[in-house]
């Protein structure tokens with residue numbers, strides 16, 4: 001308890017220091033005009049007139065991210081389970097995942113653009129990011145069951161499906177939860193990159209517009225929105241992960 | 250007294266494990282023969298690494314013999330395990346941490362695809378003294394309680410054969426003795442063919458109908474003693490002179506220097522435990 005409180009205090013102090021530093025560097029123009037003070041950014045972010053703009057961008061990006069997250073998770077889980085249950089598929093699926101992961105998402109964008117519509121490209125890029133993380137974490141999670149538990153299931157005469165459902169799947173949940181936590185920021189980045197290939201709205205579009213028009217403060221607003229969207233869900237998923245470790249770890 | 254369960258026949262079984270960097274591998278067991286009658290309780294004693302667990306794993310069909318054969322009631326152990334007729338408890342309790350004690354004990358029904366017999370579970374939970382802990386998770390229990398749950402799980406399908414590999418090996422001496430008394434009581438109610446691996450001479454003598462001593466690796470049988478005490482056995486048995494006498498006898502056999510490697514000696518002295 002005390003260690004936890006101390007950690008929280010230390011964390012809060014660190015963040016506060018960082019924000020103060022940001023403000024000071026901005027006020028004194030120590031890093032030139034591309035580093036505005038925090039107060040200026042917050043002022044624009046909370047400006048009534050701009051609220052619809054930010055809201056639309058945030059909602060669009062969150063929708064794409066959620067879609068990509070869902071698709072990627074579903075595909076990652078399905079392929080990991082299939083590869084686990086049908087060993088001959090394991091080699092091939094590992095390769096496929098490795099190849100997908102080694103192609104930079106910037107290079108995937110144009111391909112999706114050709115295959116899909118402009119507006120589904122962000123979710124598609126996002127889902128590729130998520131797919132890889134979920135596939136790998138679930139795949140390793142399914143190997144987590146202890147030898148003693150495997151022996152027990154073998155002696156009790158469990159077939160492969162029973163072993164999967166009653167042993168390997170539950171034992172995989174903590175690793176999967178860690179993967180799901182890490183996959184959220186990756187999903188968000190995927191969606192933003194995907195937007196650069198011509199989506200009609202989103203945080204990524206906001207970033208591009210701000211850059212092209214040299215609206216530095218607006219650019220920072222977009223960055224803060226992205227960081228916020230990332231951290232909120234990351235925090236929630238951390239709670240899920242803790243619960244998974246407490247129950248299944 | 251005729252008991253329940255199937256016979257176990259181990260016929261000149263040997264087991265060689267492959268070992269990286271060695272063409273011979275490890276010879277864990279050689280030419281070991283042992284016959285266990287239906288309803289008989291046999292305890293195996295032997296120095297660490299002599300192949301006791303390997304022997305049990307052969308009977309559990311977790312390993313295949315390199316030579317010779319193992320059968321349960323005339324059938325291959327793999328077939329017996331496939332029809333969910335083996336009960337097992339290891340030194341590691343191997344309870345699933347995400348299931349309650351009740352659900353852990355119900356697990357064999359679910360694995361076998363049978364209807365969960367709540368009455369049988371309740372009776373067993375009562376029998377092993379975990380009545381108030383049905384809904385607890387394994388990590389909330391003490392080591393002794395976890396082992397009791399694991400023994401209840403081993404018994405819940407009324408197996409033909411019960412295999413116990415040092416189930417109390419990780420417990421302190423007092424808890425262990427208490428568990429021995431309980432296991433004796435539980436076993437006396439069912440009399441399932443049982444193979445118990447243990448380090449403890451007291452435990453072997455208190456629980457078993459017959460005690461088998463194995464030599465150092467590769468494991469062979471060097472001594473067999475038929476335990477003369479009537480059942481049910483009270484803990485007082487352990488204080489009798491005869492008990493002490495047998496303990497000394499078996500301890501001496503355990504500590505004996507390696508016998509000369511003559512492959513013809515399967516079991517030398519049988520039934521020396523006469524009163």
Ligand SMILES: Nc1ncnc2c1ncn2[C@@H]1O[C@H](COP(=O)(O)OP(=O)(O)O)[C@@H](O)[C@H]1O
Nearest residue numbers: 266275277296297298299300301302303304466
């Ligand atoms: N899977 C295995 N691979 C290689 N060697 C093994 C394996 N299992 C057991 N052994 C070896 O076989 C011997 C007997 O092991 P074990 O049956 O576990 O002994 P015990 O239970 O009597 O202590 C040991 O020397 C051990 O190292």
Ligand SMILES: [Mg+2]
Nearest residue numbers: 301302303414
């Ligand atoms: Mg052992």
